[in-house]
Every structure is written in structure tokens, then in C-alpha cells.
Amino acid sequence: MSKYCATEDNAIRIEEMNPTFLFTWKGTRTEPEEAYHCHDIAELAFVMSGTGKYRIEGQVYEVGEGDLMFFKPGVHHQALYVPEAEVPATEFFVGFCDVQLPGREPGDVPLPGGGYILHTSGELRQRIFRICSSMEAESAVCWQGRYHMLKAYLMQLLLLILKEQSPPPQAMQGYSFDSVNKKYVVEQIVSYFEDHYSDKISLDTIAENMYLSPFYISKIFKSETGDTPIRHLINIRLERARELLLQGSEMSVQEVAAAVGYDDAYHFSKLFKKYYGKSPSQIRKEGV
DSSP, X not given: OOOOOOOSSSOOOGGGGOOEEEEEEEEEOSSOOSSOBOOSSEEEEEEEESEXXXXXXTEEEEEETTEEEEEOTTOOEEEXXXXXXXXXXXXXXXXXXXXXXXXXXXXXXXXXXXXSEEEOOHHHHHHHHHXXXXXXXXXXXXXXXXXXXXXXXXXXHHHHHHHHTSOOOOXXXXXXXXXXXXXXXXXXXXXXXHHHTTSOOOXXXXXXXXXXXXXXXXXXXXXXXXXXXXXXXXHHXXXXXXXXXXXXXXXXXHHHHHHTTOSOHHHXXXXXHHHHSSOHHHHHHHTO
């Protein structure tokens, strides 16, 4: 069987990688499956530990830790019990449907090198193991977004399989994903500051919400703007405070401070005078 690779003629479209997640199951093999059977759905099976055997389309295969099996609709298979195995196989199953790749039968996701079993190692094995463990944990809880989380993990599995058999990615000339991503992150932070300057904001909170480290956020923000995130936030707050003082508002200095995110009016006044060279009261009185 030939390798599957996404070309211009069979490029994956989003609707083709939009599977319907059906179920997960994890268990340790202590007896054979009752029957040699097939499904009208697709099924992935990952051996998380131990060893075992499978009968697939009439042939018996030995499987071990890190082996990934794929059974497309209609493929006959049966998990066999191996009493002599030192560690019985612990397997994780994922059932799904509604996948149609170009040039393939409905529900067929080819494994690298063809066949029914992919022997994984190294980083690929670790990534698949982590995804399966995450799916197991997600399956154990009940919340509104559970299905979508499990579907997202399933898509990661499928995309990893396809990535393994695609040619190495080529760099795009004159285009830097890194610089574009940095600019986007900084734009999102600035937009958040402008909308939420009156809230309590910390660098740790920003980092947590963006799934990035505080150090990395500070580094890219400084490289893109020449300023630190917190200093930029202070500038926004003080400029907004000046606008409030000059618009003829009857708000007290303490109320203005609270309106721009400062609980301590004394600390706010010190920052304001350092920034503008005049106190909030002077700015209001002079009107400049």
C-alpha cells in the first residue's frame, strides 16, 4: 500500500477532518473478545502498556506498548488473550465516524506504510500516550464542553497519523510565522488592556489566559513595543484618568483612581504626578 500524503489534488479540507466522536474505552486484556467481528464505524486502538495479539482479517499479529491499530468500517478483528504475557495489554479505544479523505473509502485513515498497525516510538509515542490519557480523564467528567474536548483530542490523533506520512514541511519564502504570532499576541494583550483597564490585571493572569509563560509574554511585548506589558497598562490607565479629570467630571480623585483600576488613591496620585509632572488636582484645576 502506498503512503498517503496531502497534495494539491487530495488536500485535506476542514469538512473532511470533522469527525463525529462516539466513544472511548480503556481496559486490560484478561480474556479474548467474544467474537471475531467488524463495525460500521472506525476505531483506533492504542496499546498503552503490556503485550497482546490481534486477529485482523484472518491473520494474527503480535502487539506491544506503543502500537497503534486502526480498523476502518468493515475490517474484521478480534483481540486475543495471551496468558503467557508477563504484562497483559492495556488498550485504549476511540470510536468515531464521518471521515472522508480524498481518494479513500469512507472512514478510512491510512497508517504510515499501510497495514493495520503502526509501531510508534519516541516523541510520537509520547504524544499519542498523552492524548489518550487526556481523553481518558475527559471521559470521566461530565460538563457542557466534554464532547468538543474529546472531539478535539480525536482530531489531534488523526492529524498526527497523517503528519507521519507527509513530506517534511518546507519553509515559506519571505514569511515568518514566529513574527506574525508575536504581533498577534501583543495585539490581543493591548486590546485586552484597553477593554479591561479598570479591572485587576496581573502578568500571571494574562499569561494563564493565553497559555503562555509570563517571561515569554514580557519578552515578545518588549520586542514589539519597546515597553513592558505592565508599563503599557499603566500608560493606558493614566491617560484615561487624565481624560476623566479634564472632561468636567465631578468625580473625586479617589473615584477616578478606582475607575481606572487603582484601589489606592495615594499610589495613583504618585504615579500620575510622575507621568505628567502634575498632580491630578492640578491637571483638573489648570484644564491641561
